[in-house]
Amino acid sequence: MTEENLINILLVEDDEVDIMNVQRAFRKNNINNPLFIARNGLEALEMLQADKIPKPHVIILDINMPKMNGLEFLQEVRSDEKLKRISVFVMTTSNEDSDKINAYNLNVAGYILKPLSFEKFIQSMSTLNSYWKLCERPSM
């Protein structure tokens, strides 16, 4: 991988408008990272395990979703030898401590509340982007 390579991002989100929200924020802030989208945990897991998309460095994860919710998905990711190192940002409307504790127990890089801290999310994204450019990482 060369330095110019942007990190791949997978967005796991069931709400169409929330997906548009992320896409618009990316466009507005000139974030040109490849963005892949899955509509629930199960779909995301299948995409990842069947190598349907290039392996993402970062996953943005909603919690409340049909079929497989965010925390269940996160559990699967953390117990998968090939996926467990991916940085995951939870982005949810749930302000419940239990969800936060469960998420951090599964090693998330951040927990972001929709929609108020969206600016913070964008900042984290660009920080993470430069961070990844600086860091050596195992070849995927």
Next chain:
Amino acid sequence: MNEDRFVQCQKQLAQVKKEFEEFVYLVSHDLNAPIRAISNLLGWISEDLGPNIPDDVQQNIKLLQDRAQRLEKMLSAILALSRVSRTNLETGYIELPAFLENISEKYRNNNSFITIQAEPIGFTTYYQKLSAVINELLTNALKHSDKELTTIQLTATRVNNFLQLLITDNGSGFAPEIQERIFSLFYTARSKEETENIGAGLTVARSITNFAGGNLTINQAKAGEGSSFILLWPLHILETT
């Protein structure tokens, strides 16, 4: 009623309360997503239309956005109410007057003058909850002020097993006939057109106080004299079930 029956009733009551809180939480949480979507989409529509929107359309979009925002605020107030018994349950030792000084500091500016008179009292309590209530009372005093310089006096004394905190301001106060209503959910003293306020702060403050086993009331002689709130807060943590 015999004792067994009484205990059983209490258990049932606790169960119903818990179910009610869960219901309120779920409803307000799930209604939030579509409202947020409406808000977002409106913003995008006006962004995408650019600067050449007819004035009346622009005005209607703005009104719609205001209403969506109000709805969002109302829902988060309901959420806050449903979470009173489940959040900020950490207990810790606090000392007066330092605790009051810390909270008041961020409300001090050129338009406000806050004085604190407190007996030295130290006790262990739900300090985040007490802080939330005091923050709300200060916010409330400043929000309703009609003076250029709002003065707020905090007086803390020990009354039996309670901390008694008096919060007195020099604002316009509340007319006697609305003094109890100001604690009702979504009651605002001014028209909702004129204020960003949705009328939930004091409701939440009282609900938190009740949870802790305290009491929050307003004590004011007549309209136009500034308001005085009396907060009674237990000096011991009560066993709640």
